[in-house]
Amino acid sequence: xxxxxxxxxxxxxxxxxxxxxxxxxxxxxxxxxxxxxxxxxxxxxxxxxxxxxxxxxxxxxxxxxxxxxxxxxxxxxxxxxxxxxxxxxxxxxxxxxxxxxxxxxxxxxxxxxxxxxxxxxxxxxxxxxxxxxxxxxxxxxxxxxxxxxxxxxxxxxxxxxxxxxxxxxxxxxxxxxxxxxxxxxxxxxxxxxxxxxxxxxxxxxxxxxxxxxxxxxxxxxxxxxxxxxxxxxxxxxxxxxxxxxxxxxxxxxxxxxxxxxxxxxxxxxxxxxxxxxxxxxxxxxx
Amino acid sequence: xxxxxxxxxxxxxxxxxxxxxxxxxxxxxxxxxxxxxxxxxxxxxxxxxxxxxxxxxxxxxxxxxxxxxxxxxxxxxxxxxxxxxxxxxxxxxxxxxxxxxxxxxxxxxxxxxxxxxxxxxxxxxxxxxxxxxxxxxxxxxxxxxxxxxxxxxxxxxxxxxxxxxxxxxxxxxxxxxxxxxxxxxxxxxxxxxxxxxxxxxxxxxxxxxxxxxxxxxxxxxxxxxxxxxxxxxxxxxxxxxxxxxxxxxxxxxxxxxxxxxxxxxxxxxxxxxxxxxxxxxxxxxx
Numbered sequence: 216x217x218x219x220x221x222x223x224x225x226x227x228x229x230x231x232x233x234x235x236x237x238x239x240x241x242x243x244x245x246x247x248x249x250x251x252x253x254x255x256x257x258x259x260x261x262x263x264x265x266x267x268x269x270x271x272x273x274x275x276x277x278x279x280x281x282x283x284x285x286x287x288x289x290x291x292x293x294x295x296x297x298x299x300x301x302x303x304x305x306x307x308x309x310x311x312x313x314x315x316x317x318x319x320x321x322x323x324x325x326x327x328x329x330x331x332x333x334x335x336x337x338x339x340x341x342x343x344x345x346x347x348x349x350x351x352x353x354x355x356x357x358x359x360x361x362x363x364x365x366x367x368x369x370x371x372x373x374x375x376x377x378x379x380x381x382x383x384x385x386x387x388x389x390x391x392x393x394x395x396x397x398x399x400x401x402x403x404x405x406x407x408x409x410x411x412x413x414x415x416x417x418x419x420x421x422x423x424x425x426x427x428x429x430x431x432x433x434x435x436x437x438x439x440x441x442x443x444x445x446x447x448x449x450x451x452x453x454x455x456x457x458x459x460x461x462x463x464x465x466x467x468x469x470x471x472x473x474x475x476x477x478x479x480x481x482x483x484x485x486x487x488x489x490x491x492x493x494x495x496x497x498x499x500x501x
Numbered sequence: 502x503x504x505x506x507x508x509x510x511x512x513x514x515x516x517x518x519x520x521x522x523x524x525x526x527x528x529x530x531x532x533x534x535x536x537x538x539x540x541x542x543x544x545x546x547x548x549x550x551x552x553x554x555x556x557x558x559x560x561x562x563x564x565x566x567x568x569x570x571x572x573x574x575x576x577x578x579x580x581x582x583x584x585x586x587x588x589x590x591x592x593x594x595x596x597x598x599x600x601x602x603x604x605x606x607x608x609x610x611x612x613x614x615x616x617x618x619x620x621x622x623x624x625x626x627x628x629x630x631x632x633x634x635x636x637x638x639x640x641x642x643x644x645x646x647x648x649x650x651x652x653x654x655x656x657x658x659x660x661x662x663x664x665x666x667x668x669x670x671x672x673x674x675x676x677x678x679x680x681x682x683x684x685x686x687x688x689x690x691x692x693x694x695x696x697x698x699x700x701x702x703x704x705x706x707x708x709x710x711x712x713x714x715x716x717x718x719x720x721x722x723x724x725x726x727x728x729x730x731x732x733x734x735x736x737x738x739x740x741x742x743x744x745x746x747x748x749x750x751x752x753x754x755x756x757x758x759x760x761x762x763x764x765x766x767x768x769x770x771x772x773x774x775x776x777x778x779x780x781x782x783x784x785x786x787x
Contacts, residue, residue, distance in 0.1 A: 217503070217510060222519070224503060224519075224521070226503070226521075229545075231522060231523035231543055231544035231545030231546060232520070232521060232545065232728075233503060233508070233510075233520070233521035233523075234518070234519070234520060234521075235512075235518060235519035235520075235521065236517060236519075237518065237519075257517055258517035259515075259516050259517030259518065260517060260518065275699075276699065279771075413561075413562065438726075440699070440724075440726055440732075440733060440734035441733075442518075442732045442733050442734060446726075446733060447727075447728050447732060447733015447734060448726035448728060448733060448734075471771075471772055471773045472771045472772055472773065473772060474769075474770075474771075474772045474775070476768075476769035476770065477769045477770075477771060477772070479765075479766070479769065480765070480766035480767070480768075481766070481769075482762075483760075483762035483765065483766030483767075484760075484762065485565075485757075485758045485760075485763060486756045486757055486758055486760045487757045487758065489760070
């Protein structure tokens with residue numbers, strides 16, 4: 216058994232599994248207006264940020280998630296100039312977005328300013344572009360923000376949210392996707408993190424169905440490893456307002472996970488996921 | 502904290518992390534001549550087999566591993582007729598190999614007959630091809646077996662081993678790869694499981710260097726998710742005696758993970774793995 220003084224354990228009760236990380240020190244704990252925020256030093260995973268007891272990120276493996284939430288969608292858009300990030304308070308997505316010279320403005324909207332405060336203090340490497348002249352940060356409700364945004368304002372909207380429980384459940388709703396659709400320019404693309412292919416394939420499917428319902432012409436799933444999220448395997452769902460472009464742009468940016476081959480490969484759909492799509496289209500056709 | 506009566510926890514001490522699965526019942530425990538063998542019923546992962554306290558497989562996610570250890574290598578060979586499986590006592594690889602009609606003979610060599618006994622009893626779905634007229638099973642030392650094999654006997658050798666500790670360390674040695682090279686036919690292919698890209702990238706690199714050292718013309722890494730192995734992300738290394746074929750055959754077999762797109766995608770190398778290869782070739786070149 217693990218000694219709870221030295222280990223943090225996140226239990227996934229619906230999946231009968233749990234992940235533990237070995238700790239050396241608690242660096243911070245507070246109850247923000249929105250959630251419990253903790254930061255630890257681990258032995259092998261760098262620093263660890265928890266929100267309401269769930270792993271938000273570690274220093275060791277966040278690079279995969281942040282790169283896959285940004286570079287594929289940015290390289291798929293022909294000329295991404297205006298980018299909105301909803302959630303993403305750790306600023307890791309913002310940093311990756313700003314590696315693209317085409318981007319003229321990246322706006323990050325997260326409810327909880329304390330997450331960004333903690334990231335600036337404990338994960339300064341993720342925040343190194345916060346002062347880029349193209350970046351702006353708001354701390355307000357992302358759903359209300361996009362509902363009030365001018366139509367056609369953004370080329371790309373990135374939804375870097377926590378799991379679909381509590382407040383965050385609204386970021387998975389049809390109404391929210393409708394507002395994103397309106398907020399996107401004509402060839403705009405929405406990308407949202409969509410949980411584990413092994414644990415949550417029905418959620419991925421229902422998210423993409425909702426995206427299609429509000430008018431997005433195509434959807435695509437991206438698959439990637441993410442060690443410290445449930446099952447170690449993660450996904451993001453892209454939705455295209457004007458149909459999915461055939462290819463994607465090659466870019467010369469510094470990455471640790473992403474490259475052109477990975478971009479192409481991340482779109483390969485495991486056979487059991489194809490079966491879900493197929494049985495759904497069959498039942499729709501009846 | 503997890504109650505140890507209801508949970509099995511595998512700690513990865515070198516990586517400061519641990520995975521736990523929730524149990525309902527112990528189904529079997531014995532000390533075989535080689536190792537401690539346990540089988541449990543879990544709440545959400547089907548049945549669980551442990552060897553010396555390490556997860557060997559679960560009913561829920563073994564399909565990815567077994568399919569990726571077999572179908573890519575079989576589809577890459579132009580006409581795989583004779584296949585040797587070293588290790589693989591749970592018979593999951595054997596079942597997948599025998600889905601290929603080109604295969605005329607598949608021989609499985611595992612040291613520990615009790616693993617196969619336990620798989621036949623508790624994972625009968627993995628053993629459903631054990632009585633195929635093309636299958637044969639030996640219970641003996643895999644290293645000695647391949648060292649004594651006639652030269653050029655096998656089109657494909659699959660090394661489905663446990664981690665490189667104790668007895669199994671010999672399955673990662675230059676001498677073993679040399680014997681595999683000799684045992685393969687002219688266009689033969691070796692595939693070996695090669696641990697986690699996140700945790701063991703140096704091992705992957707050194708395995709492939711050893712494979713090249715004994716004469717294999719090319720090596721390729723396959724990447725795939727594997728929830729219940731350390732880091733949730735796994736790899737296999739292929740080594741080609743006569744150079745890597747340009748493409749691979751399309752086959753019509755029933756799978757849950759593998760398909761043509763997945764085959765292509767599994768070969769995409771993350772950027773940090775490219776950096777390892779590059780720095781190695783740079784230092785070799787000096």
